[in-house]
Structures are given as structure tokens and as C-alpha cells.
Amino acid sequence: MAIIEIRIELKKGVADPEGSNTKKTLESLGFEGVGAVKCVKVFEVELDMGVDEAVKAGEEMCRVLLANPVIQSYTVTAR
Amino acid sequence: MAIIEIRIELKKGVADPEGSNTKKTLESLGFEGVGAVKCVKVFEVELDMGVDEAVKAGEEMCRVLLANPVIQSYTVTAR
Structure with a gap:
């Protein structure tokens, strides 16, 4: 039994509206x-x-389902 | 300059429909x-x-804005 962590983030240069709105709200x-x-x-x-x-398998899951390769990158690590 | 990672997850026993639907889809x-x-x-x-x-400050951000203490727990770590 393995537990993996799949981390999906936006590529550099892609707008992150949730992040920027969170920043604004924290400041306000x-x-x-x-x-x-x-x-x-x-x-x-x-x-x-x-x-x-x-x-x-986790990397294959990202390719097939979890990540959008146009705007997202992913890393898979064992926990 | 510090970079912190705020990790917000559902408490044990709280339904995670996104997780369970992801599991079903991966199986299918x-x-x-x-x-x-x-x-x-x-x-x-x-x-x-x-x-x-x-x-x-990150823990305060969770209390004030980012986490819902009824269903979510959070951990804040420095990167």
C-alpha cells in the first residue's frame, strides 16, 4: 500500500484569479x-x-484525467 | 521574505465528494x-x-478567512 501526493499547479504566466483574489481579500x-x-x-x-x-500510476492519472497540460504542471511524490 | 504553505483539508468523517468522484472516475x-x-x-x-x-500570520489567515473550522482542518508550514 502506497500513498502518493499529486500536486497540480498552474504553469508560470497563467493567471491565478483565485490566488490574486485571496491576496486582495487578505490585504483588505x-x-x-x-x-x-x-x-x-x-x-x-x-x-x-x-x-x-x-x-x-499517479503520473499517468495526471496525463489521463487530473491535469490540464495546457495550463497546469504536476508533480507526484510518495508520502 | 518567507514562503508559507497553508494546507486545508477536510476533517475525518466529512464527506469528500470530489475525492470519491475522482476515485470512481479513475477506476472507470x-x-x-x-x-x-x-x-x-x-x-x-x-x-x-x-x-x-x-x-x-498564516494560522491567523486560516482562522479569519481561508478555512471553515466546522469541516476543515489546516496546517501551516514554512517552505
Whole structure:
């Protein structure tokens, strides 16, 4: 049994409206010194296989379903 | 300048429909051995302050804005 973490983030240069709105709202609530805010989507997936095989399966999951390669990049790591 | 990672996940026992639908879809696409799939929301925030202060600010951001304490728990770590 392996648990993998699939981390999907927007590629550089792609607008992140959720991040920029979160930054604005934090500032309007009085938080100071807030720079860039970036939103990342994470899936934790349990897989009934070895770690190396699980990481490969996770990358295949990103290619097939979870990530949009036009605007998103992904990393898969074992936990 | 510190970069913190704010990780917001559903508390145990709270339904995760996005996770369970992702699991179903992965299975329908032919992925085998898929156990629980959990969705986690991550914010990466740059803060113009020291690391300890930044982590404290991140926890305050969760209390004030980012997390719903009824169904979500959060962890804040420095990157």
C-alpha cells in the first residue's frame, strides 16, 4: 500500500484569479506584507501497489484525467 | 521574505465528494488498486516577514478567512 501526493499547479504566466483574489481579500482584512498568493490542488491517493509503481500510476492519472497540460504542471511524490 | 504553505483539508468523517468522484472516475478509466482519494487545498503565500511570524500570520489567515473550522482542518508550514 502506497500513498502518493499529486500536486497540480498552474504553469508560470497563467493567471491565478483565485490566488490574486485571496491576496486582495487578505490585504483588505488588514494582513500586511502579503506578496504573491498561489493556489495549488492536491490529491492524496492510496494505491495498492509498491511505491515506484504508484508514482508512475499517479503520473499517468495526471496525463489521463487530473491535469490540464495546457495550463497546469504536476508533480507526484510518495508520502 | 518567507514562503508559507497553508494546507486545508477536510476533517475525518466529512464527506469528500470530489475525492470519491475522482476515485470512481479513475477506476472507470481502468486504474487498478485505487483506495481512498482525498482532495486537499493548498495556498502558497509569500510574506515579507520572518519565518516564525509568517507561520503565525498564516494560522491567523486560516482562522479569519481561508478555512471553515466546522469541516476543515489546516496546517501551516514554512517552505
